[in-house]
Amino acid sequence: MTDAGSLENSWIAPVAEGPLDAAVRVPGSKSITNRAYVLAALASAPTRVRAPLDSRDARLMLDALAMLGARSEHTADGVLVHPAASGQRGADETVTIALGNAGTVARFTPALAALGSSTVIFDGDEAIRRRPIGPLLAALRDLGADIEDEGRGAPPFTVRGNGGLRGGKVNLDSSASSQFLSALLLAAPAFDAGVTVRLIGGNPPSEPHIAMTLDMLRRFGATVERDGAEFYVAPGQLSCPGYVVEPDLSTAAPFVVAAAAAGGTVRIPGWPQHTTQPGDWMRSLLTELGATVELDARGLTVTGGPTIHGANLDLHEVGELTPVISALLCFADSPSVITGVAHLRGHETDRLTALATELSGLGAKVSETDDGLKITPAPMHGGVFHTYDDHRLVMAGAVLGLRVHGVEVENPATVGKTFPDFVPTWTTMLDA
The missing domain is CATH 3.65.10.10 (Enolpyruvate transferase domain)
Structure with a gap:
């Protein structure tokens, strides 16, 4: 090496x-902080995220969400995140999201880009180009996203937003990372038909992170169901005025x-x-x-x-x-x-x-x-x-x-x- x-x-x-x-x-927990920021960006009203992590990965997430229209402001006790819908960019804009080496940013934000109307280029450190994301991009394409990665299955890749995603049923191989599954579930309330994800290819690692995603979706008001290897998140509005990070x-x-x-x-x-x-x-x-x-x-x-x-x-x-x-x-x-x-x-x-x-x-x-x-x-x-x-x-x-x-x-x-x-x-x- x-x-x-x-x-x-x-x-x-x-x-x-x-x-x-x-x-x-x-x-504060990085995993909880960045999930809270994503859900706040999809909510119907601003969310005050209290005691969040302040680190490179968390800042990269806030910067990425800002490029997608969800502006944020630091407060005495945390960060106030405004919904992305209130600041959507125009369809003729091309923006670049800097991923650094943040797996949560690389995996959680492409679905949000597909919900918007801009062309979004995702790239980051050399290390992030070696981290897998292909199964997630394939699932997003199946759900209606327009994504070009030239067959790499890793950054850099481009998402061309079409103003929304139809959602529906999709098979997902999340055996390399539970973040692939979490990425689909976190964005699912904003899909036209929600999402039903059926896992294939073996069990994802880190079951606790899946449980975390489901718990946080419910805290933000989403309807979530699980039956073994199948997950369903209904379409609907999210709302959580205040969220405290562990x-x-x-x-x-x-x-x-x-x-x-x-x-x-x-x-x-x-x-x-x-x-x-x-x-x-x-x-x-x-x-x-x-x-x-x-x-x-x-x-x-x-x-x-x-x-x-x-x-x-x-x-x-x-x-x-x-x-x-x-x-x-x-x-x-x-x-x-x-x-x-x-x-x-x-x-x-x-x-x-x-x-x-x-x-x-x-x-x-x-x-x-x-x-x-x-x-x-x-x-x-x-x-x-x-x-x-x-x-x-x-x-x-x-x-x-x-x-x-x-x-x-x-x-x-x-x-x-x-x-x-x-x-x-x-x-x-x-x-x-």
């Missing part, structure tokens, strides 16, 4: 000099893992007692690996145990947690196997190859399988931990640095995708 950044921009991950004792507040539990993962890796206690205030976020799975995982976990009205408290247990883990539904979990398992008392995450090869980078390469490069014995990783703990040493423009790899490198001197995490600014203040927050946790 090729390096994504420069060693001129690196960070020596700090070592924990003793047990931790810290409370860490994490920003803390991002996947972004919280490296902090709660830190308690298991370094010992001591880490508290995450505001951890919801009921949530659809996949990051909530960390509670049962850390218990299985030997930590003590307590959830109450104040939040989540994790205390590290005397050892970290090796485990066989199927992470199909929570694949985004794989990088920090893999880093933690390098310190376990026995080998571990992670399965069910072949889809991670199509994320910000090929995460399986990246993790096997970088963890092995610092001394652990990590190898790829068809759908995961085998991790055998071994003495580790310092060195460069390449991150391949992937925010979750920065977090994994930070976890390694808790117990390994001299871990030089490449391009830490990459974490601005989801948590711009990650490095100072991590350092504060250790100083506490």
Whole structure:
């Protein structure tokens, strides 16, 4: 694999000099924030999204929606999003949406472009051109969208808006990403006939993200039905005057893992007692690996145990947690196997190859399988931990640095995708 950044921009991950004792507040959920913005753009009246994430991906989403007619304004407690219908561009306009490397922007906004009247060009970072989107574009064509991608099945592509989509029934292969399904469902209330999506090609990864999409549609007033692998969203108006975003539990993962890796206690205030976020799975995982976990009205408290247990883990539904979990398992008392995450090869980078390469490069014995990783703990040493423009790899490198001197995490600014203040927050946790 090729390096994504420069060693001129690196960070020596700090070592924990003793047990931790810290409370860490994490920003709002990226997944919830960007879904809320899309639904707000389709609503019949403005929506005040409170406590949203402010990061590169979230800003890219707001910029994309603004190009599609949904202007927004920052307020003291969040962002006020105005419906796209109030600011539609003319049919003779051609606009370009910058995707960066944001999967939610690339997948959630093409349907909205098809609902408008402009010609919209979608393109972004080199990494986004390697991320799959072909099955979603094919489904949108079947539903009436005019899309040209020259057979790439990836950006860049062009959507020519015809003022609406007929919708109806469609088959969708969402096995590479649950975002394909979410993209259709989120926009479906604005389709003339709504949408009935029948999944083919295997189960999508990350069932919690599908549940999140369905829950948020209902919160905005949509009629949603599910019968196994078939989903129906009726046409209708959306409305939600105010929506409060939960803390991002996947972004919280490296902090709660830190308690298991370094010992001591880490508290995450505001951890919801009921949530659809996949990051909530960390509670049962850390218990299985030997930590003590307590959830109450104040939040989540994790205390590290005397050892970290090796485990066989199927992470199909929570694949985004794989990088920090893999880093933690390098310190376990026995080998571990992670399965069910072949889809991670199509994320910000090929995460399986990246993790096997970088963890092995610092001394652990990590190898790829068809759908995961085998991790055998071994003495580790310092060195460069390449991150391949992937925010979750920065977090994994930070976890390694808790117990390994001299871990030089490449391009830490990459974490601005989801948590711009990650490095100072991590350092504060250790100083506490």
